[in-house]
Amino acid sequence: MPLNTSELTLIEQRVTNDGPSTPVAYLLWFFLGLLSAHRFYLGRPASAILQILSYFVLIGFFWLLLDLLLIPDMVRQKRDVMRQRLTTEMEGGQQLAFA
Template sequence: MSLTTEQEILIESRVSNERKSAGAAYLLWFFLGIFSAHRFYLGRPISAILQVLSYFILVGFIWWVIDLFLIPGIIQEDADEVRRDLVARYRNEALPRR
């Protein structure tokens, strides 16, 4: 079942409003990366804790540098998840009730 244009606009508006800021993520990465603040901000608390713990064996510093390139993908995954959830919700509302 197709969504109406109004529903699609509403979904994209919600996705834009709930999207994490890449600028904020990079600032957190640069200034508070040792505490994995960027991962907490991006909604990845488990990997943030693992990253902090891995600093004790120096692997975390490599992971911290790799995060420089992973941040855009994490933000896009989050936006896609919000979009999928909203589309599913609107499609379920459009189904006839029995």
């Protein structure tokens, strides 16, 4: 059964409130980029660790600069996954738990 407008609004509100923020990701990149904090924040611990380890061969520094362009897409992907999970929960008749 498709979701009604109020359920979709609730999902979007939840994604907006609890999902990652692009400005926060950029601040983490700027201040804690060498620790790959932005990748940990966006739920990518494996690539964060790999990025930290790659600093020893200088590839990591180029990767860090490339992340400037990738952060908006990583935020969008994380929000899409969250939106899909919440939609599946609501379609299954579950109540959304607020964190």
